[in-house]
Amino acid sequence: MERLLLTLLVFALFALGVYGMWRGWRRQARAQSVRIPPFPQRPADPGEPELEAAGLYAATTNAGHWQQRVVTRGAGLRGRATLRLYPGGVEVDRAGAPGFWIPRESITDVTTAKGMAGKVMGTASLLVFTWRVGDVELDTGFRGDDLGVYPQWINKVKGGAQV
Known part of the structure; x- marks a missing residue:
């Protein structure tokens, strides 16, 4: 039983870390979307690649x-x-x-x-x-x-x- 609780605790800490990284990535993306304009899209007919x-x-x-x-x-x-x-x-x-x-x-x-x-x-x-x-x-x-x-x-x- 003790080993099961320890395993669940380690899994919960891992899941909390992944959740924190996901939240940080999303927060950074939101902040950057205000500062950085949208990237240009490829023109319809750019010509032949050099x-x-x-x-x-x-x-x-x-x-x-x-x-x-x-x-x-x-x-x-x-x-x-x-x-x-x-x-x-x-x-x-x-x-x-x-x-x-x-x-x-x-x-x-x-x-x-x-x-x-x-x-x-x-x-x-x-x-x-x-x-x-x-x-x-x-x-x-x-x-x-x-x-x-x-x-x-x-x-x-x-x-x-x-x-």
Whole structure:
């Protein structure tokens, strides 16, 4: 009987912890939805993609603060994605989550990084786009399956954006 009570207590503490994390995530999403405008949607006809890369969408964070994950509007969910560069911007097409569009004129920088929002690698294996939506500057990280295409992405994006 004593073991059963101890097991129930541990389970209750675990459930309370999960509930607290869920509440915190929702509270953060509500607060961010006021500060961060909705992400742009992909235009109906963006043209032909100049570059395409498959990989992992790591996160979107507040620019310069690699641990401050943006969780509003589904942006906090890490998962498989395809990145496409069009003449007008970059499409982040996420599997099982809402994708979004980064207009080329809103991109302020593109670089590589070692980590973002809990995803840390030993090398600079994240492609990071710094961009503006409204008055807010964000960093969006993507880890491509082929890291060798990063210089091509950086050159193409910086060549067409006001960086």
